[in-house]
Amino acid sequence: MxxxxxxxxxxxxxxxxxxxxxxxxxxxxxxxxxxxxxxxxxxxxxxxxxxxxxxxxxxxxxxxxxxxxxxxxxxxxxxxxxxxxxxxxxxxxxxxxxxxxxxxxxxxxxxxxxxxxxxxxxxxxxxxxxxxxxxxxxxxxxxxxARVVMMLAGTGPRPLRVALATTHLPLKDVPGALGIDSLVETIAIIHHDLQRDFGLPVPRILVTGLNPHAGENGYLGREEIDIITPALARAAERGIDARGPYPADTLFQPRYLDEADCVLAMFHDQGLPVLKYATFGEGVNITLGxxxxxxxxxxxxxxxxxxxxxxxxxxxxxxxxxxxxxxxxxxxx
Incomplete structure (x- = not known):
């Protein structure tokens, strides 16, 4: 050059x-x-x-x-x-x-x-x-x-970043849109782009559950057991630091976010109200992938x-x- x-x-x-x-x-x-x-x-x-x-x-x-x-x-x-x-x-x-x-x-x-x-x-x-x-x-x-990921982010030295596993879908269609393969691919895109475009050598991704209390061991839904946890295991096999599934109502607090580079939410209104409350007017919409x-x-x-x-x-x-x-x-x- x-x-x-x-x-x-x-x-x-x-x-x-x-x-x-x-x-x-x-x-x-x-x-x-x-x-x-x-x-x-x-x-x-x-x-x-x-x-x-x-x-x-x-x-x-x-x-x-x-x-x-x-x-x-x-x-x-x-x-x-x-x-x-x-x-x-x-x-x-x-x-x-x-x-x-x-x-x-x-x-x-x-x-x-x-x-x-x-x-x-x-x-x-x-x-x-x-x-x-x-x-x-x-x-x-x-x-x-083939696949892109919507991520919204705040600003500052430790910005809150929230990516979405599904975007503009009716809530009733979200469970059917989640699959192990698609979730692994979404996590891999987030991991790759945080490394390439944000200079984060080992991104830490925190993943929400779909159901209240992350399914509560299957009593409130099985998506965490049947889809999200297996997807996280496969991501780990690829060397990706993705953790969860966490209950969405308790994840967005400093004890978790201070050590996270991105949160992956399962649907639009699960993650974005928190992000927009914290950053609205200074937030950024980023298309990953x-x-x-x-x-x-x-x-x-x-x-x-x-x-x-x-x-x-x-x-x-x-x-x-x-x-x-x-x-x-x-x-x-």
């Missing part, structure tokens, strides 16, 4: 998401101090030029000056129709999906070292005639990844705040920080 290649700046793409939501202005607000906050990193903002200039005004940022500083560039994609803050329009559904495609294509080609996604409105894309269930599923499909780095904010489009300048950019800043960290680890590896 040449010296020039070794010091080449990272290039992070940011999709600005739903144009009627807060994504465009949060992107601009987060990048206002890009040169000071992220030296050695360049950013490509994917979105409509006029929209970004207008929303920059809402957060008191001069868009032209931000571009002129040299660390931020524009990947322009024109809106299908003019966007109005707080008012969804299905005519812009394909524009939003196009931004995501631009980011994925650039990351797969090596033009981008990571992508950060602002929130989108799934209903707008579906109303535009495109079946769409979410960022995570679309990223898996576009990158031909992909061939590319992808992070996102921990909130939605906040249509009621769009265009007001009152939306908090904390989660976007944290998502960018995490993407930079992950990209640097991948490059070093």
């Amino acid at each position: 040449t010296r020039a290649a070794a010091v080449a700046p990272l290039n992070i793409a940011i999709t600005t998401g739903e144009p009627a939501g807060v994504g465009p202005e949060l992107t601009v607000a987060a990048l206002a101090g890009a040169q000071a906050h992220w030296p050695g990193v360049n950013f490509t903002v994917l979105g409509d030029a006029a929209l970004l200039e207008a929303r920059a005004g809402a957060v008191g940022v001069e868009w032209a000056a931000l571009l002129a500083a040299g660390h931020v560039s524009l990947g322009h994609r024109a809106l299908s129709v003019p966007a109005h803050a707080g008012r969804l329009d299905a005519a812009n559904g394909r524009y939003v999906l196009g931004l995501l495609d631009d980011a994925i294509d650039g990351a797969l080609s090596g033009a981008f070292d990571a992508i950060v996604t602002a929130p989108l409105q799934k209903s707008t894309i579906n109303d535009a005639g495109v079946p769409f269930t979410g960022h995570t599923e679309y990223l898996a499909e576009r990158t031909h990844t 992909l061939p590319i780095v992808r992070t996102s904010v921990d909130h939605g489009t906040a249509l009621d705040l769009a265009g007001t300048g009152r939306a908090d950019a904390g989660s976007m800043i944290a998502a960018i920080d995490t993407a930079v960290t992950m990209a640097r680890h991948r490059r070093a590896g």
